[in-house]
Amino acid sequence: MNDEIKLNCPVPIGDHATVQLAHGGGGRMMKNLIEGIFLPAFGESSSSPTTGGGTGRASGTRTLQPPVPHDAAVLPVPGTGGASGTQSGTRLAFTTDSFVVNPLFFPGGDIGELAVYGTVNDLAMAGAVPAWLSAGFLLEEGFSLELLRRIVESMAAAARAAGVRIVTGDTKVVDRGKADGVFINTSGIGWVPEGVEISPERVEPGDVILLSGDLGRHGMAVMSVREGLRFESDLESDCAPLAGLVEAMLAAGGTEVHCLRDLTRGGLAAALNEIASDARAGIEIDESAVPVTEPVASACELLGLDPLYVANEGRLVAFVSPASADRVLAAMHAHPAAIGPVRIGVVTDAHTGLVELCGPFGPGRILDLLSGEQMPRIC
Amino acid sequence: MKYLDEYRDAEAVRGLAAAIRAAATRPWNIMEICGGQTHTIVRYGLDQMLPPQIALIHGPGCPVCVTPVESIDRAVAIAGRPEVIFCSFGDMLRVPGSRKDLLTVKSEGGDVRLVYSPMDAVALAQKHPDRQVVFFAIGFETTAPANAMAVIQAAKLRLLNFSILVSHVLVPPAMCAVLDSPLNRVQGFLAAGHVCAITGMDQYRPIAERYRVPIVVTGFEPVDILQGILMCIRQLEQGRAEVENGYARIVRPEGNRPAMERIDEVFEVSPRKWRGIGEIPASGLALRESYAEFDAERRFPVAGITADEPTECIAGEILQGHKQPLECPAFGTLCTPDRPLGAPMVSTEGACAAYFRYRRREE
Structure with missing residues (x-):
């Protein structure tokens, strides 16, 4: 280390030369x-x-569409x-x-x-x-x-x-x-199965967004036992297979079920942002309708994390036509893999590509993708 | 959640917003000091619930944002050394220095660790006597007591492989710097509740008197913040300039005496550079001579590292409340959370990051 170092080039750190x-x-x-x-x-090869x-x-043969x-x-x-x-x-x-x-x-x-x-x-x-x-x-x-x-x-x-x-x-x-x-x-x-067509491309304005259960259990359960962060809690991961639930939902809604996405890393926020961007649709979510259990909410509060970004391993969101939303929701209620499923929002043709969250007091805000990982706050 | 739900209660929030509308007869500019308060305001859209003549100006109270580039560069230089385990709060890892952030140092092989408390770093120093463990001690009066305790503990254990890189700053001198600026528009302050929980309220009385500004000690939940705004507006409307406590469930007027004693034992007041603002006299903390052996800047040859701020970044004007993030030409284009030009775009408490996350559509 020499002492004549005088650095002043504001190189944008976002252009990483190595994997972060x-x-x-x-x-x-x-x-x-x-x-x-x-x-x-890989995008244009036959398997994508x-x-x-x-x-x-996969986009069929020789199509140039990404x-x-x-x-x-x-x-x-x-x-x-x-x-x-x-x-x-x-x-x-x-x-x-x-x-x-x-x-x-x-x-x-x-x-x-x-x-x-x-x-x-x-x-x-x-x-x-x-x-x-x-x-x-x-x-x-x-x-x-x-x-x-x-x-x-x-x-x-x-x-x-x-x-x-x-x-x-x-x-x-x-x-x-x-x-x-x-x-x-x-x-x-x-x-x-014949007739099933699930894809972000099928999402359309008016679609109702259903969530299969409460958020954040997996991420916070893993965090509660992580080295250097251990905290007391009864949290358990929500890790579960969802194929049976999907089968029940498709039986109730058929082709009216337009798109499904399980919530993993990046949580509900990442899943909704991906779909808003891929489907070129706007999404509106009622924040107070999104279920978060008390232990998850407390652990998130403690660490300054937002449960909307915390990982899950047994939850999905579904985009369903308004006419069949109640039927699909009822089928979810009847299936054990859905833990208190709810309607959380709708698809709109406004603010394409963005997820808008309607806050508890009226004013809304954007629910953005995080840049990287969620970091606990300082104070 | 007890102690939280009642401070996020929609009825109470609407009631306070109505009371503010009733109380405000003239335009007023109020600065919330703390980045945590800014975050709550933008997240819940509290500013949009206020009458148009009330402007909230976002203050310099984000510990990540005000840490100068040269402190980051020094941290980067130390963290890259093979013998060092460099410990930091998570928020600091992504803040750009001149050339690198700490996460890049990590990806290049540096031993950079995210810790949740300085005491974790002390424990690491005990566990790895053959390594140099350095903790990045940043923040306001809120984080200073724990950092002081870590040094006291390391001294007790004779852990000479432990040191801290200090970039501590103090709130009252920053408020004076804001008020002394010829561009100042601030007429009242929401003081940072958690800082006052440590320091108490006495430090603020001379400021309220000298500059004739009301200062309301304010918490961080929506009800707290609207309550603070209401108290501040009532003072302004009545021509009062007092220090009031709007966060009495946490803040005692005398503060936390034992915590202040620890700070005083380990640190002394010193001049400090603020990112985007420059040097403010007597605005920071430095290790006392009696604890100098725990000073990372003495242990490693980094004192010669200095840096200029990126010129495109108007962080200084943002942090002093002269400009709002959306007024910055680089906002959302040259400067995003992926490619931040300045710290306010990095930290979760930074005003620019809050606007980017929640308000981008207003571009």
């Missing part, structure tokens, strides 16, 4: 990464990539009847997701359960019936086999609960220090 943690945080930086690097390279844990929707990002790619199976890209014939949904959670075991779940339900849920968000999963393990030299056994057993139980089979896999071991215990990747295939 926030590139994986589900916020704007991740969106920029996908749009800046992945989509230009990928939002975090999710994927671009794919609309969605949780899973829906792919026509050649030789099964319809021309590719049309509704007739067999359609498969395909998705992949990687899991790096710390700690590996947390109240209400573990990495194995997440790895199964995460991928099952991404398939379900394309309206697919999840069928087969792959499981890839990246193991760090020295990792406890006993813990690995627990994780794998938990994956097996989760697969049974979700009605899917793990049919292929892969294992790699890396030197100690080159990974953090265990990383898991799962890919999944499901089939899309």
Whole structure:
């Protein structure tokens, strides 16, 4: 370090030359990464990539339209009847997701359960019936086999609960220090029933937005046991498979269910912003209608976090035509995977691409994507 | 949530807004000091509930925003050293220095850790006797007591591998700087409740008297803030300029004596640079000579690092309330939370970030 340093160049720090943690945080930086690097390279090939844990929707053959990002790619199976890209014939949904959670075991779940339900849920968000999963393990030299056994057993139980089979896999071991215990990747295939067409492109003004339960349990449960932050709470992750719930919703609403999105990193705010942007629609949410339980609200208060941005692993939002909203909501109420489902807002043709939150006192505000990860406040 | 819900109650909020409308007969400009208050105001749209002749001016009370570029550059230089574990509150990690922020240092291999308390950094120093643990001690009088305690604790444990990089600032000198500015428009203040919980109210009486401005100690919830505004407007309308307590459930007039004693034991008042404002005499805290061995600026050769502020950024005018974020030509275009030119766009308590998050559509 010399002492003649005099720095004064206001280089925008946003142009990072290296990968930052926030590139994986589900916020704007991740969106920029996908749009800046992945989509230009993969976007026009026949199978399209990928939002975090999710994927671009295949856009048929040789179309130059960029794919609309969605949780899973829906792919026509050649030789099964319809021309590719049309509704007739067999359609498969395909998705992949990687899991790096710390700690590996947390109240209400573990990495194995997440790895199964995460991928099952991404398939379900394309309206697919999840069928087969792959499981890839990246193991760090020295990792406890006993813990690995627990994780794998938990994956097996989760697969049974979700009605899917793990049919292929892969294992790699890396030197100690080159990974953090265990990383898991799962890919999944499901089939899309005839007539089901779930996509952000189908969202239209007037659609009612339904939320399947209260927010923030997973994120705060994981945080409550994280090193250096431990706090007392009875919080448990909401980690759960959503395919059964989706099936019930589709049975009630059929094609009137326009779009589904599970809430993961970045929480409700990220999911709504993605859809507002992909569907080129405006979204209006009634903030006081969004359910947050007392323990989650208190933990968020303590850390200065906003529950609307906190991660979930067992909640979804649905965009449904107004005529069938009550029917779909009733079907959600009747299903155990929905915990107090509610109507939280509507789609409008105003303020395209933005999510507007109607506050408790009248004035509204924007519900924005975070730049990176949510940081606890200073004081 | 008890102690919170009643201060976010819609009935109470509407009642106070109506009382403010009834009380205000003339235009008044009121500055809320603290970034936490700004955040609440913009988040809930409280300013939009006020009569048009009442203007809220956002003050300099965001600890992240006022930390000067050169402190960040020093932090970056220290954090990049191989022997150092650099500990900081999360908000500081993304604030741009001249060339880098602390997150970039981390991605380049620096051992930068997010902690929730300076005592976590002391514990790290105990656990890693072979490493130098440095805590980035920033903030107002609110964070100073805990930082002082960390130094006292480290001294007791003889943890000579612990040090703090100090960039502490004080509220009253900043208020005087705002009032002394020839561009000043501020006629009354909402003082930062949590700062007053530590310091008490006495420090503010000379300011109220000298400048003839009402100062109302104010909390952070919607009801608190509207209550503070109402009390301030009543004083202005009646021609009073007093220090009043609108946050009595937290603030005692005498403050928190033991906390003040800890601050006084470890720190002394010193001149401090403020980001965007420049140096204000007697506006900050520095380690006393008796604790100098815990001063990271003495332990590492960083004292020569100085930096100029980016010229496109009007943070200084924002922080002094001369301009509102939407008046900045760079707002939302050259300057966004992804590519911040200045700290008010970074911190969750920064006025620009609050406007960007909640008010972008008004561009």
